Amino acid sequence: MTEVLAAPGLDFAGSDLSGFVRPRADGEEGVELLVRGARCAACLRKIETGVGAVKGVSHARLNLTTGRLSVSWPRGRAAPGDVVRKVEDLGYGCAPFDPAESKAEEDKEGKRLALALGVAAFGAGNVMMFSVPAWTGLSQELGIGGRTLMYWLSALIAAPCALYAGRPFFASAWASLRRGKANMDVPISVAVLLTLIVSFSETLRRGQHAYFDAAVSLLFLLLIGRYLDHKLRLKAKGAARDLLALQAPVALRVGPDGAERGVPVREIAVGDLVAVRPGERVPVDGVVEAGASDLDLSLVTGETLPERTAAGARIAAGALALTGRLVVRALARAEDSTLAEIARLMEAGAQSKSRYVRLADRAASIYVPTVHTLAALTFAGWWIVGADVRTALLRAVAVLIVTCPCALGLAVPAVQITASGRLFRRGVLVKSGAALERLAEIDTVIFDKTGVLTEGRPRLISADARDIARAAPLARASRHVLSRALADVAGPGPAALDAHEVAGEGVEAIIDGKRTRLGRASFVGAATKTATETELWLGVEGEAPVRFTFADSLRPDAAETVAALKARGLKVSILSGDIALAVERVAEALGVAEWRAGMTPAGKAEAIAALAAAGHRALMVGDGLNDAAALAKAHASMAPGSAADASQIAADLVFTGEALSVVVEAVDTARAARRRALQNFAFSALYNVVAAPAAIVGLVTPLIAALAMSGSSLVVTLNALRMAWGGRRP
């Protein structure tokens, strides 16, 4: 899981992290850290031994599965910064974990399901000790008394197990019924409870139609499906959360004494002073008090060009400081920052999404009334033709038991977990099974431009090789994006040693005895022309300045991806916050006819809503904060792992890695998963067409019910698993 984490580690060790220390029992205190890159036994030993040896630390424990390192020490004896530095010295990425969040992510639901699954497995296995003798020829040898004894013993095991293991279903069914709806769990609960009641009454009457084993093995099979579904969501959620934890949990608060202390972003209050170092994101909306820097706003507005800022300017949360250190006075708390409006829009989008009815539930809405009507008719029919109430009731219950909803409860999660496992290996995190189902239904793909279709960073497009070589030493000495793009082209080499950077202007150094400058036009004294491209000037003392132009280049496989999507009958369009000229050029290069530029976050969300109103189902692929609302609103959404936090939270799927073609792959996989799920529904319908009449005429004995149920479950599960094998074929 850790190799998909591509976020850059920030340098936390240098700042005071006391805001992350939480008290523990017995006079100890400690921090929780997220460690990146630890995968093997040797890593575990290195980290635990190394951190354990840090001065003052009494205990260090790394959870290799989740990557969480818990360190504690007697109160006041150790500095968290030392611990972080130690982990980083050992060669691992490391970030402090907000303890409030770590508390909240305890997986209670998973534990409940795992325990229920364990109990159901115990019940399903052991009830057979008594069910099998009762079914087989032994029953003649046992006689009626022996058979009834066997049934009582089955009941002793099955009834408590079924009642315990069924709790997740009962709770969900009850919640659904109270809202006046019937989900999948209603027929399951009814079938289990009715089976138990009828089996008890049958055993009391010393009859042969007791189905204790069926009740508990039904729950066992369904719980497997439920558990897989839960694991899928948890895994994706955990991976997404780890990405976020590495990005910006820490803000540097400047105290009255001028010292910087790292605190969780949410603890920043209005009026606090916050330091933002080059390479960090601005944590809250604020006013610049001191310092100057170029700001990369690409995640906030989608604009590619860095914007210069200085004291007195208002800046928005999410902007990336590129060149200089800023001290910002907070104007809003993190929750109320620029993000607030976006967050509200996201919430509205998420609400419309929660109204989506999953495939299994849609099938259930047909299945439930059909099966229950059939059971009722069976009862009424037998009663009318003169059977006694007991026989009529038994036949009706046999219908309920034998028309097993396993294809819905087990096969769909099994398909989805194999599908998302396949995507996970290609670097795509699927947040939920419902996300895959929605992705399979899209007919339109909407791309954001910056950072999705393009690489989101400028690349040198026109310059002379000789000029590049002359500018390279200066470019290597600077952290500015344009300098880095230039240095990339120049390749490795020496950096100008005495270079000094003037924030927001450029770099200057003496090379071969001449004062050489690289930066803005005004910095090198050149006459500036307004251009759409970003530009950088090289000025050597006594020579005419040279211009380098940059453009945000397309991802290498963008054109291919757009073509592949069109070939699948999908409509492709671009919604961007950037200027029209830049968007037009990209749209033309990719052969996208429909594009809109200069879109606001609300505008993007409205455009998606308009599409939805026209009956289209859109997949939104975006990475900026300005896309978050649209991502939440769209029928399905994807965001790259480099996206803003909010966008990653809003998106259904997050893809890591450079390739855009995974979008095509995700759509294909989602469609294949849907096909497979529908196949399973078809099979289960076929099975029910055979099984239900048999139950109605009274051909179903407890043995046949048990065989038919597990047989059909096995078939749909195997068909689901073909998804994993099928992945190797093109």
Added chain:
Amino acid sequence: MNIIALLAPVSILLALGGLGAFWWTFKSRQYDDPQGDAARILYDHLDEAPPARDADALQPKRRPR
């Protein structure tokens, strides 16, 4: 037939023992870190006990290094 009266309770008890063992391993958090536990047995000095139930409430177990 009488043997059933003995074997049935014995087999139920055995099975309950298994269920109880599962319950105990679950409650003592032995499934929290399957990867880490597989690695821990390779080194003598690492703490092999499952993690404390609640990091905030309980004293973490300490082993001689």
